[in-house]
Amino acid sequence: MDNLLNDGNFDAIIVGAGPGGAATAKALTQKGFNAVILEKRRLPRHKCCSGLLFGESQVLLKEYFGGLPPEELYCKPKIINASNVVGYEEGRGFYEWYWEWPKKKISFPRDYLNIWRDKFDFWLARQSGAEILNPCAFKGFSLERDMVIVKANKGKESIKLRGKYLIGADGASSKVRDILDPDFKKTYMEVLVYQVYYRYQPMGLLQDHFYVFKNFSPHALLGGLHKKDDLLAIPVVVPKGVNPRPCMEDLKNFLRKKFNLKVGKPVRQESTFMNSISFTSKFCQGRERVLLVGDAAGLIHMNGSGIDTALDSGYQAGMAVARAIKTGGDAVNLYYDQTQDIRDHIGECNKHQQMFPVSFLSADGQPCG
C-alpha cells in the first residue's frame, strides 16, 4: 500500500532539484503556494556540467533569487572573462568562442562565474522555500479530474503524492516527458558528454581560460578544459553509441603534444546525454496539468548553456501555475506565452553556435547520413 503524502494538498509537485526545479518552486512559494521537490539523488549531488554562470544566469539570479550565490560556492579561478573562452583547432590556432549571445540586443555581464554545481544547486533548492524530498525518484503519474497523482520511491518506500500540477524539471533525459509524450523521443538525437576531473598540473595553457578543442580525434565532436580549484575538468562530446574513453585518450595525447599537459589518475568521472531538441525548435513544454522546464523541455542553447534557460523557464512555469490556480486559466498556455522570448533567444543563439557542425544535425534533429 502506497503512503499518501500531505493529504493531497500540494499546489505543485516538482521533479528535479536542478536550477529549473528550484526556480519553479521559488516563484510558487513567493506567491504563497506550496510546492514539493522530488530529487532522485542524495543532495548535494554532482551534475555533469562546466559550472559557469554566464551573464544572463547572473541577471536572473539577482531578479528571481535576490542576489548571486555566496562566496563558498565558487571555485578558483572565480572569474572567466568571455574573452578568455577560446577555441583551438589544428591548422586554425586559437579563435574566439562565443558562449553567450545578446538577447534582443541587450548584452549580459562578460565575467562568467565558476561554480561547483553540487553546492550551487543545493543552495538554490534551499533558497526556493519548497519542501525537498531526497533521495526520492519519480516513477510515474496519472491525471484525475483536476489533480495529478504522482508515484515515487522515497528510499525503499513507495509513496503517492497528489497535487494540482506536476512540473518536469528532471533534465535532458526527462522521465516526465517520456510518460507525457512517448513519441517525442523520435524528434531529436542525443550526444554523450563524458567528463573527467584530474589533479591540476602545470601546462602550456592559461589557468583563467576556458578552452574548447576540435579535430583532436576522428570520433569526438569536441573537447574542453578548464580549471576548478585544484582540478582540471576535461569533457569530451561524442555521438551516442561511440565509446568516449578512447576519445578522451586522443584528447589527452593531443594536449600532451601541443601544450605539454600530463594528467595523472582521474579523481572523478561523470557522463550525461545532451539532446538536439533546441536545434529542432520543437520544444516540449507540457500539456493539461503537466509543465516541463529547462532541459526537460529542450530549453537549452545549443552551445551548451542552460542554467539560464532553466532558471528563466522554471520561474515562468511557477508564475503561470500560480496565476492559473488564482484565476482558473490554463497554466500550460500561460507558460507557453510567457516563454516566447526564451524560445526566440535560443533560436538566435543557435544561429551562432559553434559546438556542432551544422552538417551533423539535420533540420528534424536526426543525424545526417
Ligand SMILES: Cc1cc2nc3c(=O)[nH]c(=O)nc-3n(C[C@H](O)[C@H](O)[C@H](O)COP(=O)(O)OP(=O)(O)OC[C@H]3O[C@@H](n4cnc5c(N)ncnc54)[C@H](O)[C@@H]3O)c2cc1C
Ligand atoms: C558537460 C556540460 C557542461 C555544461 N556547462 C554549462 C555551463 O557551464 N553553464 C550553463 O549555463 N549550462 C551548462 N550546461 C547545461 C546545464 O548543465 C543544464 O542546461 C542545466 O543543468 C539544466 O537545468 P535543469 O534544472 O533543467 O536540469 P538538471 O540540472 O539536469 O536537473 C535535473 C534534476 O532532476 C533529477 N532527476 C532526474 N530524473 C529524476 C527522477 N526520475 N526523479 C527525481 N529526480 C530526477 C536529476 O538528478 C537532477 O538533479 C552544461 C551541460 C553539460 C552536459
